[in-house]
Amino acid sequence: MTDPFDLAVSPAPAPPQPPSPPSAPAFAGGVAPVADGIAQLNEMQRRAVETVDGPVLVLAGAGTGKTRVLTTRLAHILASGRARPWQMLAVTFTNKAAREMRERVAGLLGCSVDGWWVGTFHAIAARMLRTHAERVALKANFTILDTDDQLRLLKQILEARGVDLKRNPPRLLSSLIQRWKDRGLKPEKVTEAEGADALDGLALGVYADYQERLQVLNAADFGDLLLHTLTLLLAEADVLERYQRQFRYILVDEYQDTNVAQYLWLRALASGHRNICCVGDDDQSIYSWRGAEVGNILRFERDFPGAAVIRLECNYRSTPHILAAASGLISHNRGRLGKTLWTPEGEGEKVAVRGVWDGEDEARMVCEEIEAQHGKGQALSGVAVLVRAGFQTREFEERLIVTGIPYRIVGGARFYERQEIRDAIAYLRLVVQEDDDLAFERIVNVPKRGLGTASLRTIHVLAGQAGLSLAAASARLVLTDELKPQARRSLARLLDDLERWRRGLATASPPDLARAVLDESGYTEMLRADRSPEAGGRLENLKELVSTIAEFDGIGGFLEHVSLVMDNDEAAGDDKVSVMTLHAAKGLEFDTVFLPGWEEGIFPNQRALDEGGAAALEEERRLAYVGLTRARKRAIISHALNRMVFGYWQNAVPSRFVGELPDGATDYVAAPGLFGGRAPSLDAIGRMAGPDASPASAPWHDAPRRSAPLLDGVPYKVQTRAEPATSFATGQRIFHQKFGYGQILEVSGDKLQIAFDKAGTKTIIHSFVEPA
DNA sequence: TCCCTCCTTGTTTTT
DNA sequence: CAAGGAGGGA
Numbered sequence: 001m002t003d004p005f006d007l008a009v010s011p012a013p014a015p016p017q018p019p020s021p022p023s024a025p026a027f028a029g030g031v032a033p034v035a036d037g038i039a040q041l042n043e044m045q046r047r048a049v050e051t052v053d054g055p056v057l058v059l060a061g062a063g064t065g066k067t068r069v070l071t072t073r074l075a076h077i078l079a080s081g082r083a084r085p086w087q088m089l090a091v092t093f094t095n096k097a098a099r100e101m102r103e104r105v106a107g108l109l110g111c112s113v114d115g116w117w118v119g120t121f122h123a124i125a126a127r128m129l130r131t132h133a134e135r136v137a138l139k140a141n142f143t144i145l146d147t148d149d150q151l152r153l154l155k156q157i158l159e160a161r162g163v164d165l166k167r168n169p170p171r172l173l174s175s176l177i178q179r180w181k182d183r184g185l186k187p188e189k190v191t192e193a194e195g196a197d198a199l200d201g202l203a204l205g206v207y208a209d210y211q212e213r214l215q216v217l218n219a220a221d222f223g224d225l226l227l228h229t230l231t232l233l234l235a236e237a238d239v240l241e242r243y244q245r246q247f248r249y250i251l252v253d254e255y256q257d258t259n260v261a262q263y264l265w266l267r268a269l270a271s272g273h274r275n276i277c278c279v280g281d282d283d284q285s286i287y288s289w290r291g292a293e294v295g296n297i298l299r300f301e302r303d304f305p306g307a308a309v310i311r312l313e314c315n316y317r318s319t320p321h322i323l324a325a326a327s328g329l330i331s332h333n334r335g336r337l338g339k340t341l342w343t344p345e346g347e348g349e350k351v352a353v354r355g356v357w358d359g360e361d362e363a364r365m366v367c368e369e370i371e372a373q374h375g376k377g378q379a380l381s382g383v384a385v386l387v388r389a390g391f392q393t394r395e396f397e398e399r400l401i402v403t404g405i406p407y408r409i410v411g412g413a414r415f416y417e418r419q420e421i422r423d424a425i426a427y428l429r430l431v432v433q434e435d436d437d438l439a440f441e442r443i444v445n446v447p448k449r450g451l452g453t454a455s456l457r458t459i460h461v462l463a464g465q466a467g468l469s470l471a472a473a474s475a476r477l478v479l480t481d482e483l484k485p486q487a488r489r490s491l492a493r494l495l496d497d498l499e500r501w502r503r504g505l506a507t508a509s510p511p512d513l514a515r516a517v518l519d520e521s522g523y524t525e526m527l528r529a530d531r532s533p534e535a536g537g538r539l540e541n542l543k544e545l546v547s548t549i550a551e552f553d554g555i556g557g558f559l560e561h562v563s564l565v566m567d568n569d570e571a572a573g574d575d576k577v578s579v580m581t582l583h584a585a586k587g588l589e590f591d592t593v594f595l596p597g598w599e600e601g602i603f604p605n606q607r608a609l610d611e612g613g614a615a616a617l618e619e620e621r622r623l624a625y626v627g628l629t630r631a632r633k634r635a636i637i638s639h640a641l642n643r644m645v646f647g648y649w650q651n652a653v654p655s656r657f658v659g660e661l662p663d664g665a666t667d668y669v670a671a672p673g674l675f676g677g678r679a680p681s682l683d684a685i686g687r688m689a690g691p692d693a694s695p696a697s698a699p700w701h702d703a704p705r706r707s708a709p710l711l712d713g714v715p716y717k718v719q720t721r722a723e724p725a726t727s728f729a730t731g732q733r734i735f736h737q738k739f740g741y742g743q744i745l746e747v748s749g750d751k752l753q754i755a756f757d758k759a760g761t762k763t764i765i766h767s768f769v770e771p772a
Numbered sequence: 773t774c775c776c777t778c779c780t781t782g783t784t785t786t787t
Numbered sequence: 788c789a790a791g792g793a794g795g796g797a
Contacts, residue, residue, distance in 0.1 A: 094787075122787050147786095166780095222787050289785065389784045411786085445773095452773045487773095564787075583785045605784055623785085646782080647788040 033108055034079040037072045041065070048279075048310045049073045052082065052249070055270075055304035056277040057297070061341045062326070062629035063317030063589070066279055067097075070253055071104040073277065074118075077249050078109065089247040089269070090118040093254040093287075095565050097587055098123070101253070117247070121262050122222060123564045125229040128243070129220070135236050136228045141433060141556075143219040144563035148422060149438045150174055150221050157209045161202075168199060176203045177210060181223030182291025184230055184261040187211055217437055226261045233268040244272040254587075255280030255300075259291035267303060274304060282337050283330050286583060286623050288615070289608075297337070315341045317589055318628075319348025321665045322635050326628040328662035333618045351628070351635045353658060355670035358642040363399035366594050369636060370405055370577060373592055380406060382591035384578040386627050388603040392596070393579050400577065410580035416562050420527070420538040421545055425562055427517050428555055431501045435469040444470075447526035449490040455483055465767045466750075471495070480751060481762035497521060510558065511550045518542060582627045593631035595624075598639045598655035624657050637661075728752060733772040736764060741772055 038049055048058045048069045060066035074090055077083055092098045098119045106113045117124060126144065133140045145153070154170040154177075176198055180190055187208040195204030214220060220228060233240045250270050252258070255278035258266070270276035278300060285294045293299075301307050315323055323343055330336070356362045370383055385396050393409055400407045415421060423446055426439040433439075445451045462482075463473035477483055478492040497520055504513045518524050524542070527535050552558040578590070597603055604620035612619070628635055639654045728734065732744045734754065742756035752769060755761045 120787065225787085286785075290787080391783055414786095448774080450773070454773080581785065607784065644788080 031079045033110065034072070034075045037108055038076060041069070041072065042314055044310060044312050044314070045069050045072075048277075048312065049076050051308050051310065052077055052080075053275055055274050055300070055307035057255075057300050057307050057309045058277065058279040058312065059297075059309065059337060059339060060279055060281055060312040061315060061339045062281065062284060062626070063315040064312035064341070065316060066281075066312065067100060067104065067253075067587075069312070070251060070279055071101055071108060074101075074105055074251055075108040083248045085113070085116050087246060087248040088117060088251070089124070089249070090116075090251040091121050091124055091253065091266075092118075093120065093257050094587070095120055095123075097253055100587075120564070121258075121265075122225050125225040125265070126560070126564060128232065129225060129229050132232055132236070132239055135239065136231055137215055138220065138228070139218050141218070143217070143429065143433065143436055143438075144225070144560075145214075145219050145221045145438070146417070146422070146563065147174075148417075149219075152438065152441070153213060153217075154206065154210060157206055157213065161206070161209075163202065168202065173199075173203055173206050177207045178223050179291055180207065181227050182259040182261055184227060184264050186227065186231070218435065219438070223261075226265060230261055230265050230268070233265065240268060243269055248273060248275060250276040252276065252278040252280075254284075256282050256285040256294055256297055257287045257290075257292045258296050260293055260296075261291075263293065263296045263299070270304075276304070281339075283333075283339065283622055284586065284626050286586065286619060286626060288619055289612075294335070311339060313339055313341055315343045317632055318343065319345055319633060321348055321350045322628060322631050322633075324665040325351040325635070325661050326625050328665065329628065329657060329660050330621060330625040332660050333621055335615075335618060349634055350667040351637065351661065351665055353661070353666050353668045354636065354638040355654070355668070356638055356640050358640050359395050359644060360399075362596050362638050362640045363395045365638065366396065366596060366636070367399050367403045367405060369594070370592075371403065373634075374405075378591060380575045380577045382632075383594075384580065384585065384588070384590040384592070384630065385594040385596065386580060386582050386585050386630065388582060388597055388605055388623070390581055392602075393581075396579050396596070400579070405577055406575065407577040407579055408574070410578050411584040415541070415544075418538075418541060420523075420541055423523065424514070424518060424542060424545055425559065427521060427523070428514060429559060430471070430498060431505065431513075431517065432555055432559065434471045434498065434502070437463075437470045440470040443521075444491075444494070447522045449494065450486050451491060451494075455487040455491070458482060462765060462767065471498070476750075476765060480764050482764060482768055494521075505555065509550075510552065510555050511546050513555065514546050514549050518546070582623050585630050586626055589630050589632055591632045592634040593627065593636070595627050595635060595637045596639075598624075598637050598658055599643060599652040600655055601645075601652070602643070603655055603657070621657065621660075637666075728766055728769070728771075734769045735772045736769050739764075 038046060041049060042065075045065055045068070048056065048060075049072045052073075058066070058069065060069065070090075074088060077088065078085060090101060092101060102113045102116075102118050105116075105118065117127075119127075129136070129138070130140050130142075133142055151170045151174060154173050155165065158165055158168060158170060158173070180187075187204060190204055190207070195201060198204060214224065233243070247269055250266065252266060257280075266276065266278075278297075280297060282294050282297055285292060288294070301309065318326070320343055323341055327341055354362075354365060356365055366385060370380070373383065374380060385393075387393055387396075397407070397409065416425070423443055426436075426442040429436045429439040430443065441456070444456065459470055459473050459477060462468065462477060463470050466473065466476075468476070474491055475495055478488055478495065481488075483491065501513065501517050501520075504516060508516065524539070527539050527542075530538075549555070549558050552561060578588075600606075603624070604617055608616040608620055637658065639652065639658060641652055643650055643652045728744055728747055730744055730747055733741065734744060734752075735741055736754070736756070739754075739756045739759035739762060742754040742759070744752050745755050745761065746753035747766075750766050752764050752766050753761065754764055754769070
């Protein structure tokens with residue numbers, strides 16, 4: 001196995017940067033509020049803010065004011081005149097966190113933060129990459145692929161290799177490739193042994209093909225944003241130097257969630273002045289499945305010797321009982337740095353643990369409790385239902401509707417991932433960049449234009465042979481008789497439309513143009529004609545999309561936003577109950593938190609356990625810890641005894657986590673009639689769900705999937721047909737697949753006038769013809 | 773080419 | 788149980 005850290009940057013032992021000359025503070029108006037802000041901090045927080053130079057690692061437990069420290073620190077550095085705004089780099093993990101940081105800094109300093117380097121890893125990487133795209137053989141206007149594009153591309157590659165898609169689903173390949181990228185490994189960096197291991201070497205080959213295709217398409221996926229930027233920094237000394245010099249201070253949020261690529265990226269940038277401050281909590285590391293390395297926390301002190309380590313342990317959020325429950329639970333984990341959270345608050349309610357009959361009962365119990373709380377004056381916006389996996393939201397949603405409690409599903413099917421939105425975006429992408437083959441494929445027959453697989457194949461063949469984009473190949477094909485008249489006509493129409501819209505880029509306002517595209521393409525009409533229940537909502541979504549575009553400078557800016565900010569920042573202002581996954585809840589807090597589905601198999605999730613073993617169990621436990629620590633006043637855990645899984649009723653064992661909660665902090669109540677009216681002993685639960693308990697694996701986990709025998713397929717090439725055209729002369733006899741034999745009447749460029757013996761006279765591109 | 777039906781197959785978590 | 792894909796018929 002490769003040690004990814006071998007990629008090390010030469011540590012460029014830059015001279016310790018002298019403290020910047022105390023220039024006039026850039027934010028005269030902001031200095032006083034910043035001083036105020038600092039004055040309100042506790043001692044540890046203040047140290048974390050004021051230890052400005054050199055490497056700093058802040059271990060911040062849940063609810064200890066992490067975000068506050070981060071934003072105050074940023075503001076403090078600026079207000080003290082050590083750096084100008086563009087000399088600060090602040091990276092977060094999620095868009096939500098980035099947004100919050102921007103808002104709070106803007107509030108603190110009383111100025112706009114537009115254009116500052118505050119954002120997610122991906123957004124910042126994209127920004128750097130656009131500036132230096134040509135260094136990694138991309139053009140500055142490269143497309144950022146979404147998951148859907150990625151899968152389609154992989155599917156094409158697999159098909160071209162003749163691989164059985166059922167045994168090697170694109171999703172699996174995608175995640176393997178993604179994992180390599182997370183570790184900062186380009187195809188040539190993956191070691192032989194590891195490459196050969198993954199799907200008998202298939203995966204590595206596909207990875208290489210995939211990267212090649214992305215290059216040709218002038219596209220990058222999410223992983224590439226980081227990977228290419230890393231390449232940039234490691235291979236282009238001048239680029240590295242430029243950014244090292246520019247970013248005098250670096251702040252990193254949610255540091256425990258960084259993956260290897262991100263870590264190397266940070267280390268490269270910080271290796272000169274070493275002014276890097278990372279804030280994280282090992283107990284809240286819940287993204288290892290995405291390549292996050294908690295080890296980065298430990299590595300930090302090694303790579304930045306002399307780093308100041310500051311612990312924030314005073315919790316301002318939760319009651320002692322909630323804190324005790326969370327601490328007790330997390331203490332079952334072995335691999336942790338260890339923190340002791342304490343709170344100045346008084347007693348409060350114990351954590352409620354409820355046993356119920358089944359999922360329906362659970363939803364009913366939750367809704368009744370919400371109504372009761374609401375009756376006592378609890379705002380609904382202070383209530384959250386946190387589930388392990390997305391599909392669990394459904395039964396709550398149903399019950400909430402019946403009960404009439406306003407709610408919002410956070411993060412569910414994200415706005416920009418909906419089909420109609422993607423289609424619309426594909427149209428816009430194609431208007432902006434006609435070479436975008438993936439967008440072309442997506443919309444060429446949506447709405448139906450009679451351009452099915454056969455026509456598309458023809459287009460592909462020509463595109464491959466002539467090295468053209470699909471749109472360019474289509475433009476040539478419509479001048480010939482290669483396609484059926486009907487297909488040819490509608491393809492021509494589509495190309496005309498695109499051309500006209502493209503001209504509109506200069507003249508029409510972005511929203512007007514988008515509306516025109518949707519109407520004139522027939523997309524809107526298609527939805528109107530659709531009688532299915534979703535159609536109405538889809539039209540609504542498109543309207544919303546069009547109005548969103550108005551907020552951006554142009555279509556281009558909008559598309560960048562769409563690719564990177566895939567969440568919809570729903571107005572959180574309304575008084576609604578939030579329903580979301582535990583992952584989505586990280587960084588949030590609520591008065592009342594419901595934690596349903598604490599059952600073996602669901603939480604901890606069986607699949608995670610099967611794949612990740614003991615380490616995965618600890619991550620599940622951290623997830624439980626994250627869930628509990630979201631609660632300010634009240635936490636209600638529940639488990640059902642019967643659960644419908646895949647259409648079958650299964651009886652469920654309470655989660656081992658229930659048994660791990662410290663007795664004194666919890667209050668167990670079983671629904672009347674369960675356990676003969678008495679609570680089961682928590683010991684018993686612990687025993688039932690203990691490490692030895694291995695509940696029957698769900699049916700889909702039975703046997704490890706066997707990989708298909710390696711099909712030594714044709715190496716993937718854009719070209720699907722071999723020979724380049726031979727030259728043709730007037731009068732020559734030729735043969736055509738579809739039209740049969742004929743004689744060439746005229747040669748003009750790559751087009752031939754041919755009199756076919758049976759099919760009449762037609763115009764054909766020479767590559768479809770062979771000498772008779 | 774498109775539509776319908778049957779069948780399989782699968783549910784983490786997200787930039 | 789659902790959704791999505793494959794395959795067959797119009």
